[in-house]
Amino acid sequence: MADAPAFESPVVQHYPSPGAGGDLTLSDASATTKWLVRAGADGPTADRLGARFGTSQVAPGGALVLGSRPGEWIVLGTAGEVAATVADLDGLEAQEFCSVLDWTHSRAMFRVTGNDAARMLEKVCGIDWGDHMTPDGAVLSASVALTTCDLARNDSDGARSYLIFCDRSFGQYLFDALIDAGNEFGIAVRAG
Structure with missing residues (x-):
């Protein structure tokens, strides 16, 4: 190919x-791959993503996580980095509602x-x-x-x-x- x-x-x-x-x-x-994540501002998703409102940090998978609003994050990076960061949220849905939207385009x-x-x-x-x-x-x-x-x-x-x-x-x-x-x-x- x-x-x-x-x-x-x-x-x-x-x-x-x-x-x-x-x-x-x-x-x-x-x-650049861009995904929007929304969940509780103080719940397990917030703890996993780490970046609090007004700050940013690099996730273990390599993506940049931006705390854009309380309970809202923008995840940036290569497709693989963003996918790894979002996949790391699997399993949290039993603890709180979390939505993920591909914002790339x-x-x-x-x-x-x-x-x-x-x-x-x-x-x-x-x-x-x-x-x-x-x-x-x-x-x-x-x-x-x-x-x-x-x-x-x-x-x-x-x-x-x-x-x-x-x-x-x-x-x-x-x-x-x-x-x-x-x-x-x-x-x-x-x-x-």
């Missing part, structure tokens, strides 16, 4: 990079990385992006360029980095708005 072709973001293909070679990058990470996700990422986000979102308010691992919901989003600070290789999620139907608009906000910092667009 031949290997499947690599994912090429239609969002990135639509908007060529205006970047001038700075360290600020924007990438379309929408193809319904939510766009972008990653903004670089020293100027916080300054860029300040232009489109009224959140304090300082380390004291949004340290690495912080998870929040906010309006970004007038679009309801979930956000997580998820530093990558020592660089400040943010994940931004929105409904897929707003993906192209939000991507364009982020590029516009990052132009003064020399933002570069990267695939995946």
Whole structure:
């Protein structure tokens, strides 16, 4: 069987990079597997997933678990990492109601990385992006360029980095708005 072709973001293909070679990058990470888990905020599912509201952590299976709301988690990673994390919840249904929904194709996700990422986000979102308010691992919901989003600070290789999620139907608009906000910092667009 031949290997499947690599994912090429239609969002990135639509908007060529205006970047001038700075360290600020924007990438379309929408193809990342994303599942939504809902259960009691203080029950066995919450204990198993570990990430409390407003925080994130890596699950034993390797997926990133975001505590997006009380009793609600977003699980991200490769298909295998997310499946392992969700499979780890098996058996808890006898103790509490838990729902799991595959969000992979319904939510766009972008990653903004670089020293100027916080300054860029300040232009489109009224959140304090300082380390004291949004340290690495912080998870929040906010309006970004007038679009309801979930956000997580998820530093990558020592660089400040943010994940931004929105409904897929707003993906192209939000991507364009982020590029516009990052132009003064020399933002570069990267695939995946």
